[in-house]
Amino acid sequence: MEKVWYPLTQEAMKAEDILDPVEIRNELETGIGFRRIDGVSEKTLDDKPREWFLSLANRIGTTVSQSADGEMVLSIRNEAYGKKDDRTRGPNTNRKLGFHTDRCDVIGFLCLQPARTGGENHIVSSIQVEEIIRSEKPELHKALCRPFPYKRHVVDKANDLPYCEQPIFSWKDGQFACSYLRVLIDRADLADDCPNLSTTQRAAIDFLDEVCERESMQFRFTLKRGEIVFLNNWTTLHRRTAFEDFEEKEKRRHLLRVWLAVPNSRPLDESFRANFGATEGGAIRGGMKPL
Numbered sequence: 001m002e003k004v005w006y007p008l009t010q011e012a013m014k015a016e017d018i019l020d021p022v023e024i025r026n027e028l029e030t031g032i033g034f035r036r037i038d039g040v041s042e043k044t045l046d047d048k049p050r051e052w053f054l055s056l057a058n059r060i061g062t063t064v065s066q067s068a069d070g071e072m073v074l075s076i077r078n079e080a081y082g083k084k085d086d087r088t089r090g091p092n093t094n095r096k097l098g099f100h101t102d103r104c105d106v107i108g109f110l111c112l113q114p115a116r117t118g119g120e121n122h123i124v125s126s127i128q129v130e131e132i133i134r135s136e137k138p139e140l141h142k143a144l145c146r147p148f149p150y151k152r153h154v155v156d157k158a159n160d161l162p163y164c165e166q167p168i169f170s171w172k173d174g175q176f177a178c179s180y181l182r183v184l185i186d187r188a189d190l191a192d193d194c195p196n197l198s199t200t201q202r203a204a205i206d207f208l209d210e211v212c213e214r215e216s217m218q219f220r221f222t223l224k225r226g227e228i229v230f231l232n233n234w235t236t237l238h239r240r241t242a243f244e245d246f247e248e249k250e251k252r253r254h255l256l257r258v259w260l261a262v263p264n265s266r267p268l269d270e271s272f273r274a275n276f277g278a279t280e281g282g283a284i285r286g287g288m289k290p291l
Helices: 021-030 042-046 049-060 126-136 138-144 182-190 199-212 270-276
Strands: 005-007 034-038 074-076 106-113 121-125 147-151 163-167 169-172 175-178 219-221 228-232 236-240 254-261
Touching (some): 021 034, 042 049, 049 106, 049 254, 121 126, 126 138, 126 175, 126 199, 147 182, 163 169, 163 270, 182 199
Antiparallel strands (some): 034 228, 106 228, 121 236, 169 175
């Protein structure tokens, strides 16, 4: 995957001064699926970065809730809640995350403070991953095109469904989509109120992870202060490596995250309706229902 930069001026203070939202949306949907933006001014980062980032995001699409509290901008930092705490989710730990997608069309991050060490971002093209698996392991590819159970997330408290079922690879009207969050698949496999995985299904997601681990597949970078990245969740998978923070609280790794529904999104297989709320292209979909 080639490096993509969209330079900004240091004087740019308002979202409307920075980019053409149509260009960004098109790059995400029909290009390589991600866009990096550099150069957000120190004044913006010091004053009201949350409000600024929300304004920027809402020019590209429609922000959707990321929690039962209705949070449109989520702070990504190590909260050290503990493994058994219901508030714990991957973004608020410092551990390495697996390759995954989020429950939205587009995800965006603004870096307020990088970690002391680590926290490197990795992106792979799910289109390329699908092609490799189809070529190398066609029997496992077939399994990935069938529904997998997803356990309801512990923080998705307004969701009445104990689980949903959706494929990892799917097509609608000739357009590809990949959706994958292994942690919820594994939780479903262990839960009494969810279907168990077959041997073939386990082998399929193991091989998917193996393909994503191939370094030749990965685009790697570390977000620096004032840098933004937007990702198309249907055509890319992403993760970040483990990190260590500074001792001083004000220097600890801190990102802001948005989830977006975008007006040029692709149509989805009907099986995604339960989890995303809508499957039509361009619909406002995804996110978590607030309580």
